[in-house]
Amino acid sequence: xxxxxxxxxxxxxxxxxxxxxxxxxxxxxxxxxxxxxxxxxxxxxxxxxxxxxxxxxxxxxxxxxxxxxxxxxxxxxxxxxxxxxxxxxxxxxxxxxxxxxxxxxxxxxxxxxxxxxxxxxxxxxxxxxxxxxxxxxxxxxxxxxxxxxxxxxxxxxxxxxxxxxxxxxxxxxxxxxxxxxxxxxxxxxxxxxxxxxxxxxxxxxxxxxxxxxxxxxxxxxxxxxxxxxxxxxxxxxxxxxxxxxxxxxxxxxxxxxxxxxxxxxxxxxxxxxxxxxxxxxxxxxxxxxxxxxxxxxxxxxxxxxxxxxxxxxxxxxxxxxxxxxxxxxxxxxxxxxxxxxxxxxxxxxxxxxxxxxxxxxxxxxxxxxxxxxxxxxxxxxxxxxxxxxxxxxxxxxxxxxxxxxxxxxxxxxxxxxxxxxxxxxxxxxxxxxxxxxxxxxxxxxxxxxxxxxxxxxxxxxx
Numbered sequence: 001x002x003x004x005x006x007x008x009x010x011x012x013x014x015x016x017x018x019x020x021x022x023x024x025x026x027x028x029x030x031x032x033x034x035x036x037x038x039x040x041x042x043x044x045x046x047x048x049x050x051x052x053x054x055x056x057x058x059x060x061x062x063x064x065x066x067x068x069x070x071x072x073x074x075x076x077x078x079x080x081x082x083x084x085x086x087x088x089x090x091x092x093x094x095x096x097x098x099x100x101x102x103x104x105x106x107x108x109x110x111x112x113x114x115x116x117x118x119x120x121x122x123x124x125x126x127x128x129x130x131x132x133x134x135x136x137x138x139x140x141x142x143x144x145x146x147x148x149x150x151x152x153x154x155x156x157x158x159x160x161x162x163x164x165x166x167x168x169x170x171x172x173x174x175x176x177x178x179x180x181x182x183x184x185x186x187x188x189x190x191x192x193x194x195x196x197x198x199x200x201x202x203x204x205x206x207x208x209x210x211x212x213x214x215x216x217x218x219x220x221x222x223x224x225x226x227x228x229x230x231x232x233x234x235x236x237x238x239x240x241x242x243x244x245x246x247x248x249x250x251x252x253x254x255x256x257x258x259x260x261x262x263x264x265x266x267x268x269x270x271x272x273x274x275x276x277x278x279x280x281x282x283x284x285x286x287x288x289x290x291x292x293x294x295x296x297x298x299x300x301x302x303x304x305x306x307x308x309x310x311x312x313x314x315x316x317x318x319x320x321x322x323x324x325x326x327x328x329x330x331x332x333x334x335x336x337x338x339x340x341x342x343x344x345x346x347x348x349x350x351x352x353x354x355x356x357x358x359x360x361x362x363x364x365x366x367x368x369x370x371x372x373x374x375x376x377x378x379x380x381x382x383x384x385x386x387x388x389x390x391x392x393x394x395x396x397x398x399x400x401x402x403x404x405x406x407x408x409x410x411x412x413x414x415x416x417x418x419x420x421x422x423x424x425x426x427x428x429x430x431x432x433x434x435x436x437x438x439x440x441x442x443x444x445x446x447x448x449x450x451x452x453x454x455x456x457x458x459x460x461x462x
Contacts, residue, residue: 012301012316020297020324022169023160024290029169029176035282036176037138037197040183042347044193051194052348053271054134056278057127057262060255061114061139065146066153067251068106072099073154074299075244077161078383080223081300084161085307089222096158096216097229098236103154105232107147114143126262126274138194145202152208155225159215160296161303162222167215168296175208246382246390253398260406261420268416275348276357280364283343287332287368288375294324295379302383309454311447318380318443325372333369337362360421367425370432377439384446389438397431 042052076099083092114121122135152171159168179200186196216225258281265273298321305313336343340361344354374397381390405423413419 012313012320015301016297016317016320018297019160019163019300020294022166023296024293025169025173028286028289028293029172035286036180036183037201038278038282039346040187041134041194041197044187050131050271051134053275053278054127054131054194055138055197056258056274056281057122057125057131057135058139058142059278059281060125060258061121062142063255063258064252065110065114065149067248067255068110069103069150069153070251071241071244071248072102072106072150073157073244074247074382075099075240075242076154077157078243078299078303078385079240080158081161081303081383082307082385084222085304093223093226094229094233094236095240096155096223096225097227098231098233099158099240100151100155100225101230101232102237102240103150104147107150111143111146115140118143124263125259126266128266128271131271131274134194138198141195141198142202145198145205148202148205148209152205152212155212155216156208157296158223159212159221161300163300164215164221167220171208171212171215174211175204178207179204243382243385243390246378246394249391249394249399250378253394253403257398257402257406260403264406264410264420265417268410268420272353272356273360273417275353276360279344279347279353279357280360282347283336283361284364284368287336287365288371290328291325291372291375292379294321294328295375295382297321299379299383302380303385306384306447306450309451311451314384314447318376321380322373322376325376327372329372329375330369333365336365336368363418363421364424367428367432370429373432374428374435377435380443381439386442386446389442393431393435393438396434397427401430402427 038052038055041055044051076095080092080095083089083095118139119132119136122132122139127135152175156168156171159171182200182203183197186192186200187194190196192199213225215221216223258277261277261281262274265277298317301317302314302321305311305317340358341354343361344357348354348357374393378390378393381393402423405427406420409419409423409426410416413422
């Protein structure tokens, strides 16, 4: 209850730091789940470059599974925060239970579908006869841990929503530490290769999932995971999905983006270019994760105070989120552009791959400085429950702009590979400009309408 009261009364700056720092740490550590696998596998003797490329081909499916957790987790967390702001704890618990049931169903369904169509999909996504054995071997093991992945990532949002930022950070830290320890044991010690990396990852995610469920069933949590709410009820889940579809699309369309890049680079180049994109996308994953952590730190403050009608706190939280995101992405852009070799060396040291990856990263990251605007504004729309506009903005950058540009630009430039890389910064800058304009033209109106709704509600109650 003290954490809930703090959302409505504690100084916004200190509160956001308290919530965001653990969330950022959790997001960074979460990125390590897949990135650490690639770091170890990329240095496998003799076949590291092919094995690394194989894992890159798996990336679209891994991102899609992770995105399913955002559909229920971030959508549910946003709705639950608003319910808590309205002092409707039972309503928030029904959202938690419904989201847990939805996560279980999605985990079983995704495991079945991807296991059946594993190899054909990997070939479609850019695998070659040289890289398919590594891609299929890793994915075949990883998919059996989908239940743990979805529960740990999805339900952890409900811990963050309540203000228990330290516990939500520990969810990810515990699993990541297990993964870092188990990876070299399984990959090299037991000579299991890519299958060992996948096994280490799903065992670690299982530990995280057990931690999350135990916390949400324990005494400290304000929102309890109760058996009676574990059901798929349309009236509970449709509003959740309406909001969660935006972060779901932001993450799942990363799969489509990766497929588009890999298939185009395979057509215009070779496995080396697909491997270079694997490194670039891995670095991008790590660089952008803190933005989601910042959003998770701001979301409970924005959602709670929006529900409670305290619009000045909503404005202050957004301003802090906006400037934090912009400053961070500008700094990240400068570091990656100046020192790409530092990041490449983490994954592989084969000269041909290193040289191609260096060129890839410099072009691929050229527009990342603008991504802070896109992230802050779009994630604030999610926290405010603005499902339609957040959905449009989620579609804008990747589906409307980036994916078409990957296929269009090579028709106008002689260097086809460069044209494929160029699609990313062009889309980043265009999407950020559009998102900023849409947000600042609507933000005040959204807050004004909410205050009017609350005023009418209190008048009717009186």
